[in-house]
Every structure is written in C-alpha cells, then in structure tokens.
Amino acid sequence: xxxxxxxxxxxxxxxxxxxxxxxxxxxxxxxxxxxxxxxxxxxxxxxxxxxxxxxxxxxxxxxxxxxxxxxxxxxxxxxxxxxxxxxxxxxxxxxxxxxxxxxxxxxxxxxxxxxxxxxxxxxxxxxxxxxxxxxxxxxxxxxxxxxxxxxxxxxxxxxxxxxxxxxxxxxxxxxxxxxxxxxxxxxxxxxxxxxxxxxxxxxxxxxxxxxxxxxxxxxxxxxxxxxxxxxxxxxxxxxxxxxxxxxxxxxxxxxxxxxxxxxxxxxxxxxxxxxxxxxxxxxxxxxxxxxxxxxxxxxxxxxxxxxxxxxxxxxxxxxx
Amino acid sequence: xxxxxxxxxxxxxxxxxxxxxxxxxxxxxxxxxxxxxxxxxxxxxxxxxxxxxxxxxxxxxxxxxxxxxxxxxxxxxxxxxxxxxxxxxxxxxxxxxxxxxxxxxxxxxxxxxxxxxxxxxxxxxxxxxxxxxxxxxxxxxxxxxxxxxxxxxxxxxxxxxxxxxxxxxxxxxxxxxxxxxxxxxxxxxxxxxxxxxxxxxxxxxxxxxxxxxxxxxxxxxxxxxxxxxxxxxxxxxxxxxxxxxxxxxxxxxxxxxxxxxxxxxxxxxxxxxxxxxxxxxxxxxxxxxxxxxxxxxxxxxxxxxxxxxxxxxxxxxxxxxxxxxxxxxxxxxxxxxxxxxxxxxxxxxxxxxxxxxxxxxxxxxxxxxxxxxxxxxxxxxxxxxxxxxxxxxxxxxxxxxxxxxxxxxxxxxxxxxxxxxxxxxxxxxxxxxxxxxxxxxxxxxxxxxxxxxxxxxxxxxxxxxxxxxxxxxxxxxxxxxxxxxxxxxxxxxxxxxxxxxxxxxxxxxxxxxxxxxxxxxxxxxxxxxxxxxxxxxxxxxxxxxxxxxxxxxxxxxxxxxxxxxxxxxxxxxxxxxxxxxxxxxxxxxxxxxxxxxxxxxxxxxxxxxxxxxxxxxxxxxxxxxxxxxxxxxxxxxxxxxx
Numbered sequence: 006x007x008x009x010x011x012x013x014x015x016x017x018x019x020x021x022x023x024x025x026x027x028x029x030x031x032x033x034x035x036x037x038x039x040x041x042x043x044x045x046x047x048x049x050x051x052x053x054x055x056x057x058x059x060x061x062x063x064x065x066x067x068x069x070x071x072x073x074x075x076x077x078x079x080x081x082x083x084x085x086x087x088x089x090x091x092x093x094x095x096x097x098x099x100x101x102x103x104x105x106x107x108x109x110x111x112x113x114x115x116x117x118x119x120x121x122x123x124x125x126x127x128x129x130x131x132x133x134x135x136x137x138x139x140x141x142x143x144x145x146x147x148x149x150x151x152x153x154x155x156x157x158x159x160x161x162x163x164x165x166x167x168x169x170x171x172x173x174x175x176x177x178x179x180x181x182x183x184x185x186x187x188x189x190x191x192x193x194x195x196x197x198x199x200x201x202x203x204x205x206x207x208x209x210x211x212x213x214x215x216x217x218x219x220x221x222x223x224x225x226x227x228x229x230x231x232x233x234x235x236x237x238x239x240x241x242x243x244x245x246x247x248x249x250x251x252x253x254x255x256x257x258x259x260x261x262x263x264x265x266x267x268x269x270x271x272x273x274x275x276x277x278x279x280x281x282x283x284x285x286x287x288x289x290x291x292x293x294x295x296x297x298x299x300x301x302x303x304x305x306x307x308x309x310x311x312x313x314x315x316x317x318x319x320x321x322x323x324x325x
Numbered sequence: 326x327x328x329x330x331x332x333x334x335x336x337x338x339x340x341x342x343x344x345x346x347x348x349x350x351x352x353x354x355x356x357x358x359x360x361x362x363x364x365x366x367x368x369x370x371x372x373x374x375x376x377x378x379x380x381x382x383x384x385x386x387x388x389x390x391x392x393x394x395x396x397x398x399x400x401x402x403x404x405x406x407x408x409x410x411x412x413x414x415x416x417x418x419x420x421x422x423x424x425x426x427x428x429x430x431x432x433x434x435x436x437x438x439x440x441x442x443x444x445x446x447x448x449x450x451x452x453x454x455x456x457x458x459x460x461x462x463x464x465x466x467x468x469x470x471x472x473x474x475x476x477x478x479x480x481x482x483x484x485x486x487x488x489x490x491x492x493x494x495x496x497x498x499x500x501x502x503x504x505x506x507x508x509x510x511x512x513x514x515x516x517x518x519x520x521x522x523x524x525x526x527x528x529x530x531x532x533x534x535x536x537x538x539x540x541x542x543x544x545x546x547x548x549x550x551x552x553x554x555x556x557x558x559x560x561x562x563x564x565x566x567x568x569x570x571x572x573x574x575x576x577x578x579x580x581x582x583x584x585x586x587x588x589x590x591x592x593x594x595x596x597x598x599x600x601x602x603x604x605x606x607x608x609x610x611x612x613x614x615x616x617x618x619x620x621x622x623x624x625x626x627x628x629x630x631x632x633x634x635x636x637x638x639x640x641x642x643x644x645x646x647x648x649x650x651x652x653x654x655x656x657x658x659x660x661x662x663x664x665x666x667x668x669x670x671x672x673x674x675x676x677x678x679x680x681x682x683x684x685x686x687x688x689x690x691x692x693x694x695x696x697x698x699x700x701x702x703x704x705x706x707x708x709x710x711x712x713x714x715x716x717x718x719x720x721x722x723x724x725x726x727x728x729x730x731x732x733x734x735x736x737x738x739x740x741x742x743x744x745x746x747x748x749x750x751x752x753x754x755x756x757x758x759x760x761x762x763x764x765x766x767x768x769x770x771x772x773x774x775x776x777x778x779x780x781x782x783x784x785x786x787x788x789x790x791x792x793x794x795x796x797x798x799x800x801x802x803x804x805x806x807x808x809x810x811x812x813x814x815x816x817x818x819x820x821x822x823x824x825x826x827x828x829x830x831x832x833x834x835x836x837x838x839x840x841x842x843x844x845x846x847x848x849x850x851x852x853x854x855x856x857x858x859x860x861x862x863x864x865x866x867x868x869x870x871x872x873x874x875x876x877x878x879x880x881x882x883x884x885x886x887x888x889x890x891x892x893x894x895x896x897x898x899x900x901x902x903x904x905x906x907x908x909x910x911x912x913x914x915x916x917x918x919x920x921x922x923x924x925x926x927x928x929x930x931x932x933x934x935x936x937x938x939x940x941x942x943x944x945x946x947x948x949x950x951x952x953x954x955x956x957x958x959x960x961x962x963x964x965x966x967x
Contacts, residue, residue, distance in 0.1 A: 058613070099666060101665070166833050168913070224420075228427070229426075231564070232617075
C-alpha cells in the first residue's frame with residue numbers, strides 16, 4: 006500500500022513536471038522524412054528560424070499518430086504534413102489540436118483490381134461479393150469507401166479483409182483477394198504489377214477523390230503564440246512560392262528528405278501544394294473541403310462521430 | 326436494464342468499490358488468522374504450504390481492482406460524479422486567460438515582451454557583426470548600420486513607460502479592472518445560479534463517446550463558465566492592444582522607406598549573381614527582424630504590472646472558488662487533470678489510456694449484445710453467439726470441387742430459350758460447393774468463437790502430432806537425431822517472422838492463422854514430451870521389460886504415464902503462447918477474431934476497446950489454464966508426491 010501511495014505521488018510529481026509551461030524560446034516542429042515537401046528546403050537553409058525569430062527544432066517522425074502523441078506530451082508544437090487520418094483520430098479522442106493549414110494535396114491511394122477479373126470503372130458493380138484487402142481505418146480505407154460510393158457498389162456484400170499494404174499486395178498477387186487497397190510506394194508498385202487501379206488519376210480528380218496532409222498545432226501553442234504560428238505559416242507559404250523545381254532545389258530537397266533526387270522529384274511532382282489563398286478558398290471557406298473530408302473520415306472511424314465537432318478544430322485564420 | 330445500468334455506472338461503481346474494499350480488508354484479516362493457525366505445523370519448502378489460500382487470491386484481485394479504479398479515475402467518478410464537469414468549467418477559465426498569461430511571467434520566467442526585446446536585440450547584434458563588407462558600398466553599410474540602430478531604438482522606445490500614450494495605458498488599466506471584476510464575481514460565489522435544463526439533459530460523464538459533458542451542471546460550474554466567457558472577451562481585447570505611439574510610428578515609416586530603398590537598389594539588378602544573392606539575403610534578414618517589431622508587441626514591463634497583479638488575483642480567486650474541488654482533484658484524479666480543447670474536455674494522465682473498469686464492462690456488454698441491428702457486436706459480427714449454420718457448408722468443406730470436374734460428361738449450357746437444365750455433373754458441383762439445402766445445425770459464432778476455434782484446433786494438432794514425435798525422440802536414436810536439428814532450427818524463430826511466408830502459402834483463410842499457432846504449439850509439445858520420455862527412470866523400464874512387457878506396452882504403460890507431467894505442463898505453456906501469438910496471427914489477414922478487434926482499435930487509439938480485448942484474452946487464457954489444472958489434478962495426482 007505504501008509503495009502504491011509512493012507511486013501515485015511519483016506519478017503526480019512527474020505530471021506536474023511535464024505540465025510546466027515552456028517559454029516559446031524555441032519551436033518544435035514534427036515532419037516526415039522521405040516526404041519531399043518544398044518547405045524542407047527552407048528547413049535546411051534556416052529560413053524558418055530567421056522569419057520566426059526563434060530556434061526551430063525539426064524532429065522527424067514515422068507516423069502521424071506518433072506526432073499526435075508527441076504533441077499531447079508537449080514535445081511538439083507544430084506538426085507539418087500530418088495525415089488527415091491521424092488528425093481526425095486525435096480529435097475524436099479529444100486531443101487539443103487544431104488544423105491550421107493544408108500541407109500537400111495528393112492523389113488518393115489506389116485500389117488495385119486483379120487483372121484476370123477484367124473489372125474497371127465501367128463494370129465496377131461486379132466487385133460485389135468479391136474479397137478485398139483494405140488496411141482498415143487508414144486513408145486507403147477512406148479512398149476505398151469513396152470509390153465504392155462513387156460507383157454505387159454495396160460494400161456490405163464484399164468480404165473485407167484487414168491487411169497491411171505489403172500483405173495486401175502479396176495476397177493480390179497470390180489471388181487470395183480480388184482487390185487490394187494499398188498505400189506506400191513499394192506496396193503500390195507491387196500491386197500495379199498484377200492489378201489495375203479501379204480509378205485512373207484523371208477519374209479521381211473528376212470525381213473529387215483525393216487525400217491531403219494537414220498542418221496541425223496544439224491549442225495551447227496557438228493561443229499562447231499566435232504570432233509564431235502565423236510566422237510559421239508565412240514562412241511555409243514563402244518556401245512553397247520559392248519552389249520552382251530547379252535541379253538545385255531538387256538536390257537540396259533530396260538531401261533534406263533523405264531520398265534520391267529522382268525519387269524526390271517523382272514524389273513532389275505528384276503533389277499539389279495549394280497556396281494560402283487557395284487553401285482559404287477551397288479548404289477553409291464555408292463548405293470547405295477540410296471540414297467535409299474530416300467529417301466523412303470521422304464517420305469511417307467512428308459511426309457515432311459528430312462532424313460539427315471536428316469542424317470546430319479547423320481554423321484557417323493563420324493563413325490570412 | 327442495460328440502459329439504466331449504463332447511465333448509473335458511477336453509482337454502481339461506488340457500491341462496488343465499497344464491496345471490493347471490504348473484501349480486501351476482510352481477506353487480509355482471514356489470511357493473517359489462517360497463517361497464524363498453521364504457522365507452527367508447516368515446514369518451509371513443503372509444497373503443501375501452497376495449497377489453499379484462496380483468501381490471498383481475493384486480496385490480490387481486489388487490490389488490483391482498487392488500483393485500477395484509482396488510476397482510471399473510476400474512484401473519483403464514483404464518489405464525485407460532478408467533479409469532472411466542474412473541473413472542465415475551471416479548465417475553460419484557464420483556457421480563456423491563457424493568451425494573457427502567455428504575455429506575463431506566469432508559468433514562464435520572463436515577460437513575453439522581455440523575451441522579444443532580448444531575443445531581437447541579440448539577433449540585431451548578430452546581424453551587425455555579419456554585415457558583409459564586400460557586397461555593400463560604404464554608404465550602404467552606413468545606411469544599414471543606421472537602420473539597425475533605428476530598429477534598436479524601436480525596442481528601446483517601446484520599453485520606456487514614458488512613451489506610452491494615455492489611450493494604451495487606459496486600455497490596459499481597463500482590462501486589469503475587468504479582470505478584477507471577474508475575481509470579485511468568483512469570490513462572490515455562485516449565488517442563485519442554476520444550471521440550464523439543456524445542461525442537465527446532457528449524458529453523464531463517460532456514458533457516451535463524448536467523455537465529459539461540457540455545459541456546466543452545478544452552480545459552481547455555472548460560476549466558472551460565466552467567468553470564462555468574460556475572461557475570453559478580456560483576453561481577446563488584450564490581444565488587440567498594441568503599444569503604438571507617434572515617435573515609433575515615425576521611426577517605423579522611416580525604416581520602412583530605407584529598407585524599401587535598399588530593396589529597390591537590389592532589384593535594379595546591376596550586380597552579379599553571387600553578390601546580388603548576398604545583398605538580398607542580408608536586407609531580407611534585417612527586414613524580418615523589423616517586421617517582428619513594427620506591430621507594437623513590446624510593452625514596458627511596468628505597464629503590464631497591473632494586468633499581472635490582476636491575473637494573480639484571478640488565479641487566487643479561482644483557487645478559492647474551487648474550494649474542496651482542489652483537494653478532490655489532487656487526491657482522486659491522479660495525472661494532469663482535465664484539459665479543455667476546442668470541442669470537448671478530456672481526461673489527462675493515466676485516465677486517458679486507462680479506461681474505468683465500469684466503462685470497460687459497459688463496452689464489453691455493448692459488444693457482447695448479439696442484436697447487431699441495435700449497435701451490438703463489432704463490425705457487424707457478434708462477440709460470442711450462436712447461429713444456424715447450413716450443413717451443406719460443412720459438406721462443401723470436406724468434398725473438393727474437383728470431384729465434379731473429373732466426373733465424366735460436360736457441364737450444362739443454357740438452351741435456346743435461355744433456361745438451364747442442370748445435369749448430374751452440375752448437381753454434383755452444387756453439392757460440392759455447398760449450394761444445396763441439407764438442413765441447419767446450431768453452431769457457435771462470433772469474434773471470440775473464431776479466435777477460440779483457431780487456438781483449439783492449433784493446440785489439438787500440436788498435441789496429437791507433437792506428443793508422439795516427442796516420445797519417439799525420447800526413446801529412439803533415429804527419431805532423436807533426425808528431427809532434433811529440424812525442430813531446434815525453427816523453434817527459436819519468432820512466429821511473426823513466419824507471417825509473410827504463411828500469407829503466401831496459405832492465403833487469407835483460417836488455415837494460415839491456425840498453422841502459425843500450430844507451429845508454436847508443436848515445438849513446445851515436442852520438447853516437453855521428449856523431456857518427459859527421456860526422464861523416465863531406467864529402473865522402471867527395466868523392471869517392466871524383465872516382467873515381459875512388449876515395446877508397445879512399455880510405451881503405453883510406463884513411458885507415457887511417466888512423461889505425462891511434463892506433457893501437461895507443456896500444454897499449459899503452449900496454451901499461453903498460443904493466445905500470445907493470436908494477435909499477430911489475426912493481423913495477417915484480419916476478418917474476425919479478438920486479435921482483429923485489437924488491431925483495428927489500435928489504429929484509432931480506442932483504449933476502451935483495447936482493454937476489452939486484453940481482458941477477453943486474459944480471461945480466456947485463465948479459463949484454459951484452470952481447465953488444464955483440473956486435468957492435471959485428475960490425470961496425474963501423483964505429481965509432486967514422488
């Protein structure tokens with residue numbers, strides 16, 4: 006019993022220590038390696054630190070969920086290019102975060118149909134009754150549902166198997182599943198070997214199915230240091246505008262993102278980087294994409310999700 | 326009934342906690358009394374000493390439950406069901422004043438203005454030191470130095486209280502007075518404030534997806550809620566206050582013009598590339614610092630004194646108004662308390678990842694509800710239930726489709742009128758595929774059953790193949806030498822390492838998952854049976870041999886019974902390891918199962934669901950183990966008596 010009290014006291018003491026607020030002498034920013042966003046060039050040149058006037062620590066993460074955890078622990082103030090899925094999950098768990106910008110817009114993850122089946126958009130209803138590998142509760146899951154809704158395919162008739170992308174690609178190649186929804190370069194390439202995307206890039210754009218990564222920030226940091234958040238968004242905008250795709254920039258980008266120049270170039274060519282004005286107009290305006298996508302994603306994760314609740318955490322004011 | 330229990334889970338927990346506490350104390354009393362009774366008759370190390378003692382099990386379980394209740398805030402919720410709501414209102418006030426606090430040395434060491442002044446001054450010094458001599462002309466260098474000095478003046482002017490215009494002073498004094506008013510309101514107490522009916526109609530704490538009701542449901546909560554509204558207005562007014570005065574305005578205009586002139590010279594572009602770049606960068610750096618200082622964010626420390634005092638006063642008043650809530654918070658809610666985010670109040674600290682026992686039970690009950698239409702089950706599949714399964718499905722499982730293919734003749738094709746008349750070959754195929762009605766049998770169904778089925782089948786296979794092999798390895802030179810390297814090579818490999826292979830070999834059906842579990846169970850069974858067989862006393866075997874026993878009789882009547890203790894212990898270990906591997910197995914291609922639920926819950930950090938699956942697996946493992954202990958007691962009563 007005594008040790009229990011001691012443990013409780015220790016726990017209390019440690020949380021007090023964690024909760025001690027830090028003066029914003031430095032800003033901790035989370036980002037992804039191997040994710041070639043143009044602002045990584047500004048990260049390397051120190052432009053962020055210059056325009057914000059404080060030291061900027063860039064910490065690389067491997068998942069958006071880890072970014073959320075670090076933000077909750079107070080180690081990270083701003084997450085750059087957090088996936089929409091982990092952001093929505095965090096909000097649903099009541100994490101005090103807000104979405105303040107769109108980092109990149111990219112093509113939605115593909116669902117590959119096995120070539121032997123000869124199914125494409127025109128006869129997509131034949132997918133009913135088939136087996137599909139989907140990494141549940143990810144952006145690929147969201148894309149899968151968007152495609153099926155678009156083609157009017159009844160998901161309840163399908164046999165949905167939860168598989169991580171590499172496993173899904175393998176099952177597709179083995180013929181164990183008829184369609185596999187995948188993300189990640191290697192898994193998608195493997196899927197493309199034996200299957201065909203159910204929707205082409207042009208069709209996806211036409212149907213308005215896409216993914217985007219967000220810039221998220223802790224509520225605490227946003228209320229206490231609005232000028233730093235604003236400066237961060239300005240610096241990002243400046244970096245995005247300065248990106249021309251020159252060989253020199255690609256080299257810098259490759260270095261910053263830890264990829265080869267060719268891969269960096271291929272990746273960034275697939276990105277659409279909306280300007281601040283475009284973000285305000287398309288994503289953060291009334292009926293903006295940010296709120297509607299977050300709300301429908303929320304429904305995928307939790308059936309009793311409240312879309313209006315997620316919308317409250319979306320704030321485009323730092324872009325103005 | 327379930328609804329009522331779910332809504333009143335806090336009160337139920339309150340009763341439960343008392344009962345658990347009584348059980349805890351009582352079991353210790355009984356245990357100590359029993360220990361005294363037997364203290365003189367027992368010898369240390371005697372296995373009999375571990376017999377009985379169920380009261381200590383009660384102590385252990387109730388202690389665990391009490392710790393769980395405490396750290397999950399279940400204890401706090403049981404006896405202070407409104408505390409979270411009140412703490413949420415306090416958190417609202419905290420959130421409302423946080424922009425003001427950020428400007429003050431509260432929670433940080435310095436005024437924000439102090440930091441701005443010192444940081445930017447240091448950066449100006451730095452910049453001046455880096456003034457590139459070669460790319461600027463002497464006149465330009467003098468100009469830049471002048472600009473930097475003027476920016477320094479900007480900081481100095483802002484920091485001087487005498488420069489402040491009366492208007493700004495009045496604004497700050499006014500805000501401080503308004504903050505004092507909020508303190509007075511807090512000190513005055515809630516008075517006759519009553520919560521709105523809308524607030525009272527909110528679902529209770531923890532009963533829905535939104536954990537803590539956000540509207541105030543007590544008069545104290547009302548007080549804090551209204552204070553937070555007022556404080557938020559003050560904070561937003563405070564954020565708009567700028568320290569502007571004519572002297573600085575002129576200075577700012579002047580600096581702006583000078584920087585623009587330099588930028589124009591740069592833009593004219595008469596320099597070579599390298600020089601131009603350096604010039605642009607330097608001017609940009611100067612401008613950046615200037616931009617941070619041109620909006621009047623630096624206030625003299627003295628000017629913020631009133632606000633600082635008012636905020637301290639407000640903190641004091643809030644702390645007084647909280648009253649007993651502070652003690653409750655400190656004692657019953659371990660962790661960082663309750664944090665208000667944009668949309669909801671959430672529990673922080675251990676309660677964030679440790680759901681309350683009653684909530685776990687409620688989530689389990691919701692999942693266990695077989696009524697799928699009304700929100701029961703998980704992802705359209707019950708947890709554990711039964712269903713009418715067509716017999717044809719089992720027939721189809723055993724009769725392969727190719728029997729129909731090899732049957733002589735051709736499958737029917739549609740006739741000229743578009744109808745199909747099935748021939749015998751078609752009917753055989755339908756039979757082999759299970760497309761016939763052979764009646765229905767009741768069968769268990771659901772996530773738990775699917776997991777259970779996989780574990781049981783894998784265990785059974787592991788025992789029936791592993792035990793004979795192990796026994797033979799224990800008695801035969803050939804078996805030992807032939808299989809030893811094979812088994813020992815694969816045994817240490819973690820099951821997850823096989824996963825990618827298994828997916829390719831077996832596909833996504835149950836057989837792959839079962840095989841993965843089988844591999845784990847098999848190795849353990851072989852090793853334990855072999856150890857058991859090779860450990861049989863030679864004298865027993867020789868005795869039976871000399872009494873004329875055949876090899877078969879020696880195996881059945883001497884070696885097997887003597888190896889049984891090892892084998893049964895092996896089964897116990899295998900059961901545990903199988904449950905441990907289940908989550909990995911069901912990650913391969915998740916369709917159903919407890920591990921599947923856990924894998925999905927993990928992606929959305931649904932801690933309640935994660936704990937439910939942990940408990941289900943723990944309890945199933947415990948049940949298996951109890952069954953094994955009973956079997957051990959029945960089959961090898963001599964164990965430990967030799």
